Amino acid sequence: MTTTISEYRGMSAVENVTKALAAAKAADEYHAMLSLSETRALERATKVDNGEITGRLAGVPFVAKDNFLTFGGTTTAASKFLEHFEAPLQATAIEKLEAEGAICIGKTNLDAFAHGGSTENSAFGVTHNSADETRVAGGSSGGSAVATALGFVPFAIGTDTGGSIRQPASFNGVIGVKPTYGTVSRFGVVAMASSTDTIGCFATTAEDAELVMDIMAGRDTNDMTTLPDFFAPVEVKANQKIGIIKEFMTEDVDMDVRARVTAYIDNLKAAGHTVEEVSLPILQYALAMYYIIVPAEISSNLARYDGIRYGARAASNDLTETYGMSRDQGFMAENKRRIMIGSYVLSSGYFDAYYLQAQKARTLLINAFNELFASYDVLIGPVSPTPAFKIGENTADPVKMYLADVMTVPASLAGLPAISVPAGVTSDNLPVGVQLIGQRRSDAQLLALAKSLEEQA
Amino acid sequence: MTTAITRDDVLHLAQLSSLQLSEEEITSLEQDLGNILGYVEQLSELDTTGVEPTYQVTDLENVMREDVVQTAAVDREALLALAPDQEKQQIKVPKVL
Numbered sequence: 001m002t003t004t005i006s007e008y009r010g011m012s013a014v015e016n017v018t019k020a021l022a023a024a025k026a027a028d029e030y031h032a033m034l035s036l037s038e039t040r041a042l043e044r045a046t047k048v049d050n051g052e053i054t055g056r057l058a059g060v061p062f063v064a065k066d067n068f069l070t071f072g073g074t075t076t077a078a079s080k081f082l083e084h085f086e087a088p089l090q091a092t093a094i095e096k097l098e099a100e101g102a103i104c105i106g107k108t109n110l111d112a113f114a115h116g117g118s119t120e121n122s123a124f125g126v127t128h129n130s131a132d133e134t135r136v137a138g139g140s141s142g143g144s145a146v147a148t149a150l151g152f153v154p155f156a157i158g159t160d161t162g163g164s165i166r167q168p169a170s171f172n173g174v175i176g177v178k179p180t181y182g183t184v185s186r187f188g189v190v191a192m193a194s195s196t197d198t199i200g201c202f203a204t205t206a207e208d209a210e211l212v213m214d215i216m217a218g219r220d221t222n223d224m225t226t227l228p229d230f231f232a233p234v235e236v237k238a239n240q241k242i243g244i245i246k247e248f249m250t251e252d253v254d255m256d257v258r259a260r261v262t263a264y265i266d267n268l269k270a271a272g273h274t275v276e277e278v279s280l281p282i283l284q285y286a287l288a289m290y291y292i293i294v295p296a297e298i299s300s301n302l303a304r305y306d307g308i309r310y311g312a313r314a315a316s317n318d319l320t321e322t323y324g325m326s327r328d329q330g331f332m333a334e335n336k337r338r339i340m341i342g343s344y345v346l347s348s349g350y351f352d353a354y355y356l357q358a359q360k361a362r363t364l365l366i367n368a369f370n371e372l373f374a375s376y377d378v379l380i381g382p383v384s385p386t387p388a389f390k391i392g393e394n395t396a397d398p399v400k401m402y403l404a405d406v407m408t409v410p411a412s413l414a415g416l417p418a419i420s421v422p423a424g425v426t427s428d429n430l431p432v433g434v435q436l437i438g439q440r441r442s443d444a445q446l447l448a449l450a451k452s453l454e455e456q457a
Numbered sequence: 458m459t460t461a462i463t464r465d466d467v468l469h470l471a472q473l474s475s476l477q478l479s480e481e482e483i484t485s486l487e488q489d490l491g492n493i494l495g496y497v498e499q500l501s502e503l504d505t506t507g508v509e510p511t512y513q514v515t516d517l518e519n520v521m522r523e524d525v526v527q528t529a530a531v532d533r534e535a536l537l538a539l540a541p542d543q544e545k546q547q548i549k550v551p552k553v554l
Contacts, residue, residue: 088535182515192523195513224520225513286496299474308477308550310539319551322536335478339491343473344494353501359510362505368512398489399496400518415514 001151002174002204004313005060005141005211008154013048013059017041020061020105024152030128032146033063035100036106040072044103053425056211058101063147065158066107067114070094073299077190078122079112081311082329091188093157093199093225100215105153106440114192115141117167117404119401121334121396128391131431135388140170140278141202147170148202152240154211155203156346161192161410164292165200166420170383170433173422174202178408180226180440181415183213185220194225194295196387206451224225226341230441236448238290240377242268247452248381248407257382264423264434265380267453275283276375281284282368283410288436290409292345292358298335300340305330337398351439357376366414378449382407383420387430400404407435417443421450459495461485 008016019040024033026373035069041061047058053407064070069087076082090290094104108170111121119127119142127142129135145168146158151161160178169176177200191197203209210233223335244265245373249258265275307313307326314325331339345354372379384404401441411418417440420433438446465485471478478486533546542549 059520060470085539088531089540147464182517221522221527225515225517227515282503285503288500291493291497292500303475306539309536309548311541317551320475321477322551323475327475328477328479331476331546333482333485336474336478336482337486337493339474339476340467340470340486340490341493343470344490347473352493354497355503356510357500357503359512360498360505360508361500362511363508364503364505365512374511397492399492402493402496413514440514 002149003151003154004059004205005154005208010060014042015063016059016335017045017103017105020153022149023150024106027150027152030130030133030146030150031125032108032127032143032150034066034076034078034143035073037070037072038106041103041105046345048101048103053101056215057097059103059268060101061103061105062097063106063108063144063153063156063388064094064104064289065110065144067159068094068157069188070104070107072104073107075107076124077109077113078124079330079332081305083123086313092185092220093398094188095312096216108147108156109140110143111140111219112333113139113190113332114161114164115298115334115338117401118161118394119143119168119327120391120415121332122375123332124392128334129369129388131429132388135430135447136171136391138171138388140164142168142327142398143172144202145176148172148174148204155200155208157200157201158187159192160198160412162201162294162412163405164250164385165202166418166435167404167432169202171431173425173431174204176420176433177201177209177443177447178411178445179213179217179320180227180417180420182225183231183443184216185223186221191301193237193294194301195297196294197368206447208456210451211445216243217379220224231444234335234444234448236452237377237445238272240449241271242273242275242373242378242380243373243376244275245283245379245381246277246279247281247283247366252385253382254386257387257432257442259425260432261380261382261425261434267456271452271456275380278372278379280368282365284408286365287402287406288363289358289361289413292354293362293409293413295338295342296346296355297338297342302335302339306427323429329447334388334398349378362413365410369416378446380429381435383433383435384408387426387428387432407413411437417446419446458490460498462491462494
């Protein structure tokens with residue numbers, strides 16, 4: 001059973017937290033959680049009940065993907081490297097939620113260092129889909145999606161670099177928000193690809209997602225890429241012009257997924273919006289751009305894990321060997337693949353052909369989006385070409401796993417806001433999500449549109 | 458499509474990446490890296506003549522702050538406590554030379 005934020009308001013915070021912790025423990029077989037911060041959560045709950053902590057989320061429990069630095073337990077990024085790491089500071093996003101009285105009850109599972117689309121690459125075991133335990137949760141923020149879908153908490157936070165919030169949201173039937181690049185501070189979040197990393201949330205209603213984003217958004221002097229706070233809830237704009245992305249609705253896409261997206265489009269039309277087909281031929285190259293640019297940034301960002309200043313250090317008497325062994329033992333296979341692809345595309349002799357070409361292609365992708373947004377308010381399509389796949393189905397073939405990201409990476413490369421909205425289930429009862437993509441800074445308008453259709457339903 | 462990645466290529470990339478790989482990993486990486494690079498190579502079909510590269514998507518330029526010392530969020534002791542090995546208020550590492 002899912003829950004909403006309003007169900008927790010005006011209740012005893014200690015009871016809210018106790019209930020959330022019990023729900024998380026009772027559903028242990030899904031392996032959504034990596035750790036629970038019971039002591040700190042109950043301490044904060046007592047302060048809320050005493051009136052020492054107040055705010056718009058006073059006493060509301062939530063969970064955070066385990067790549068957000070938090071007090072009250074470890075921050076592992078689901079890796080052996082950080083298995084025992086206790087953060088000396090908290091992420092700005094966590095601080096902002098806490099300042100409004102929200103209570104983090106624990107940390108959720110992910111693909112190690114957020115590299116993956118299934119939460120199968122965690123060093124601490126696989127997370128199971130909330131609708132079918134034989135299937136993947138999606139990823140990389142799989143644990144946060146499942147915790148929200150199973151109703152441990154009314155909302156969860158995660159990171160989305162190429163689809164890591166939207167895709168698990170769609171696989172589990174909850175709302176997932178990837179904001180405009182720069183909306184929420186990345187300070188205190190384990191870095192993956194700095195030019196596309198974004199912080200967002202999972203919720204069960206658009207209104208709850210709107211409140212959480214409103215609280216987290218804003219400029220942070222600790223992250224110079226943050227935008228001045230532009231996020232404010234708005235009324236839905238009437239008679240919007242919406243474009244269906246043709247390239248996302250081909251016969252290669254699962255039939256049930258297309259049917260659910262089409263049904264959502266019918267509801268948009270019924271609500272008075274104009275919907276027509278649009279084409280973005282350059283989308284066929286977006287995944288190739290992504291798997292050059294992102295590994296390049298990963299290889300640079302993950303150079304910091306050397307076993308010297310923090311994290312696990314392999315035993316050796318030689319410094320070079322200490323680096324090499326620590327990194328071999330601390331990273332998962334997918335981490336190593338991405339680091340090495342990054343090293344390759346940044347090498348002299350290959351830089352122009354791969355990295356520079358990808359960054360030029362990225363300009364063409366952004367231009368193509370801009371041209372469409374001159375005539376359309378929103379673009380629509382599926383989040384993923386298939387519903388949740390079986391655990392183990394794609395693990396042997398990295399390229400096949402990457403292809404699951406084909407519909408989510410374009411908005412990431414262009415820095416656009418994109419949300420995943422539940423659009424019903426397949427004939428096998430597997431959730432399907434529809435993706436709404438907007439112009440930069442139109443995040444609140446996307447949520448208003450989703451909210452207006454929830455009310456219609 | 459697959460790009461030919463040899464064992465020597467893998468060893469070179471591992472060295473650039475400071476990764477000491479096992480024999481088993483080297484073998485599987487030859488194939489995996491070849492497949493991944495084979496996929497992304499399709500980007501060469503795209504004509505990008507005269508196109509400027511995009512490195513960031515914030516629309517922001519030269520974000521400045523006052524040139525004053527900021528109070529660090531974390532103190533020296535807390536940072537040192539994170540190190541796997543320390544001695545005399547310094548991080549201890551294996552022999553360099």
